[in-house]
Amino acid sequence: MKMKKLSILMPVRDEESYLQEALDSLLAQSFSDWECLILDDASTDSTPAILSDLAAADGRFKILRSEKPLGIVKALNLLLGKAKTPFCARMDGDDISMPERFLEQLKLIDANDEVDIVGGLVEPVGDCPVGWRDYLSWLNTVVTAGEIRINALTESPLPHPTWLFRTASVKAAGGYREGIFPEDYELFLRLLASGGKFAKADTVTVGWRDHPNRLTRTSKRTSGDAFLKIKAAYFKPLVSAGVFPELSTRPIAIRGAGITGRLLKRELDKAGVRVSAFIDPLKAGKNFSGMPVFAPDEVNQLDYLSLIAIRHRDAREVAVNELNGAGLKFGRDYLLLY
Structure with a gap:
């Protein structure tokens, strides 16, 4: 059997409210040469049933389940370890991938051999309070490689749900690390400090949903102080790596x-x-x-x-x-x- 080009990594837990919409957005992709690796991290709602029905209908969906909660970092690394494709993409169970997302991102990364991760523009899905809208608006102004670098310590300029990356690059970096910090941002900074290259598609790739139960809203790892601490830890390595050439x-x-x-x-x-x-x-x-x-x-x-x-x-x-x-x-x- 021919190997797929892209593995979509999706850890989920108790996502019954939004999961079907997220999965439908994958089924609507114009690019179809993918597999979706989903880890059900000890869900207690109807998430397992939704996933079981989908896997029975479409063999591209591979479902793993942990009976005990692993947490986001272990779940991501487990899925990354299962991926054998040249590229991986991130997807959360409460977001929406736009129909042309993977096609556009793969075009971009295929055309730029030096690029390790590509992101994309985002738009809000569901309720959008002022602060969230302002953040997404800022994200969509940071597009070029230079803008991504210079804004690396302002906020994470590449939202994790938009990532499409070279599997080998992230595996060589050691994958995601456990700690009291945002695991995706730490990986971004680690790659950047070691010479990693990044790009962003200038089209909307993901509808990003904000809600009170989202992990970013509930975890100490994604508090403002946690972000500030990891920024301080990487300030010197980033400067030494020439990330801010005019600094x-x-x-x-x-x-x-x-x-x-x-x-x-x-x-x-x-x-x-x-x-x-x-x-x-x-x-x-x-x-x-x-x-x-x-x-x-x-x-x-x-x-x-x-x-x-x-x-x-x-x-x-x-x-x-x-x-x-x-x-x-x-x-x-x-x-x-x-």
Whole structure:
């Protein structure tokens, strides 16, 4: 039997509300040379029955089941280990793949031998609160390889549900790692730090659903602090790898001396990155862990590489506008980490 070109990796648990819609979107793909490896991670709802009926009707669906919960990382690595195809794609049981998704992504990665992972644009499915809509809008502005690199520490610029990747590249990197961090983002940063290349299809590939029970909303691994910690851990490796080619070598100042900025300082200390100052208009004159806090008008902004770590969006935008107004450039004079 001829080997399929693409394996779709789909770990699921208790997805009865959205699973059929997700599976129907795979059946509607214009590219059909795929297999779908699904791990039912100890579901207690009607998910097993839905999967059983589908596998009986279409042999491209291969169903595995764990009677005890494995968790997302073990589930993903188990499915990755089963994949023997040149390419793998990620799919969640509550999202929708657009009909041309795999065709367009495979065209892109086939045309670029150096690329390890391709993503795509996204659109919201179901309820879309303002914050979620803003995040998706930002994702869709980060398209080129250069934009993906320069925004690597802002947020994850390649949403995991859109990934289509070279199987050999991810296996050679060791697959997904367990830890109190977002496993997909950590893998992205690890590949990037080791010279990995990324691209993004400039068409909508996935309808991404947000809901209160989504793993991203319920797991400590995907909290804002968890993201910030893994960003700090990879800051030095990414800089050393030349991911930010224009980045200043000036002393580092953290813009924001609140809880978030101080957490970033502690995590950078652990990673062997020296911070010289905090800059914060509301906490100027204070001292945290032996580090002075300056007001913006007390320093020459060009004397520092600013790492912005401000939890509240409005205050963060004020800082960005101030830096831009002073002629500073994102990716050269400052980075956004929160």
